[in-house]
Amino acid sequence: MTAQDSIRSTPVTRMVSLAGTGAQVGLNYLKHYGRRALGNATDTLDEENAGAIFKTFSELKGGPLKLAQMLSIDQNLLPAAYARTFAQAQHSAPPLSYPLVARTFRREFGRDPHELFDAFTREAVHGASIGQVHRARKGGRELAVKVQYPGVAESLQSDLRIVKPFALQILGLRESDIADYFREVESKLLEETDYVRERRNAEEISAACRHIPGVRFAAYLPELCTAKILTMDWVDGETLDRFADGPAGQDERDRVGQALWDFYHHQVHEMRVFHADPHPGNFVIRDGEVWVLDFGCTKEIDAAFYERQFRFVDPGLLHDDAALMAALEDMDVVLEGDSAADRARVVASCRRWLGLLARPFHAGRFDFGDESFLREIYELGEESRKDNVLRTLRGRRGSPDTIYVNRAFFGLYSLLSRLRARVNVRMPDFVAGRLAA
């Protein structure tokens, strides 16, 4: 099955670019459905604050073409690059009108918002990935109410259908090579349209991570949650990007960074279910603690895949040609039909990638404030992308599960770099055990 399908990217750049793709599709999806917080009403500080908190979300828009653009490996391989794109102002579509919000409430609860809450903003305070957020109050409790755009699942599917041929064209890929990845991305995006699932994910992960110092979760009001509407506590504070760009001291940055790292470490290595959308807008900092918002996109990996993926952080592997080759074959990154020269090239490329991406794990304590780290990743990405031998390798390589694992780690690295945090990094237990032996 490897022979006739020509593909133009390396196994590793493709793993990476598709990780980027995962991220980009997700981000773009935000862009497509995120809605500009309407109105120039900045009468009160609250509204101004709310507007600021979700500014990133709310400026994001874009159509299928933008999505295709995002899928391109040319620009958007890496977090640094996607952050730039992400920050660009996009053209805007109008937010949902209040009557349509009210209609959604009547459909879900049989009652209007003003009957369910003591106060409910008619205008959305900001857009969410596939809906918009209104601020409300009930019994003295400040609430955020997320209302899903009607028909969003359907339009999402049609958008992806429109985008797919563009994406294949731009990436220079064959549909058969990439089908698994597309299916993975599509199913994840569709999952995000199910708010019942989102709440279940959020409650599961927050219950399991409650013990981690410095990480907090907003509580839901189950009686006001359905598949289309989510009601939770309103969290005041600064989004992670604003916090990072603000005047916070090094100690505080390290604490926030460590909380984030521990949060992901626990999810990935203990739970094997993780928040797969580490976008700065999804984290709010209040009193030095990280509040995690939006569990729309979570990824579960099985034990077998987990070990196959994370044994690559073992530094011993980098110096053991036979073991590295075996591990890459096992991940279908190196295929049986590859020539010896191709194999050598792939292994050399992978070794450089792994050495770089696993560097925080090898260091034990890592300073993400070191700008050279992300720059090196970016430069290696560029170099691999331009390597014609790697580009012309054939076949379907790697596992679609890597998309969201990579998305989470690239996202996390990017957040930590932005924070300029110094973080204690632990090896996964099974690798640490092997190293000790």
Next chain:
Amino acid sequence: METRERLLSAYRDHLLEHGGPPASVFKFTRDLGLEERAFFAEFPNFDALESEMWRGLVARVAGAVVAGPEWAGFTSRQRLLTFLFAFCEESLAWRSLLLQRVERCGPIPRPARLRGLELGFKEFIGPVIEHGHATGEIAERGMLREASPEAFFLHFRAVVDFHLKDASSGYERTDAFIEKSVALAFDLLRTQAFDSALDFAKFVFARPA
């Protein structure tokens, strides 16, 4: 029940059960145990009766939304949206009848039997447009002022047609259609875009004498 109400209700049932109007007023009234003249005291013919049935439907929906607690605080755009969503909701109880009587004829031509839709809607939209003028949501249009209710009615018919053809789950596509088309309409109405287009068209097509 008053005769008028009985006639309206019996006519609706007949349409639903038989897929069309009764063979004659004579047959219709005899089945109701009424004299034929009792019918003509209320309506000149079936078309007028049916028209009244549709006007009543639109007027009931309009009455309910106008009486809502939030109505006074709504912009005219929100008022129109609220009405259209409420109409679609209410029309679920009328869908079979609407499919039978409305779907096959587009917005134009307008058979006499459907005139009530137009009458009822225009009674509703008049004050909404006035409100829009007052709030500045709808530009004062000079010569096009009289055409506004007509334009809104055509839009309403387009919504009804869309709703009847919609096969999406929960008719969510109709919601999107309403939302987007009303947004577009009010964006156009806020400016003089229509007027400017008309002015330009007159300039291009008018032949100097």
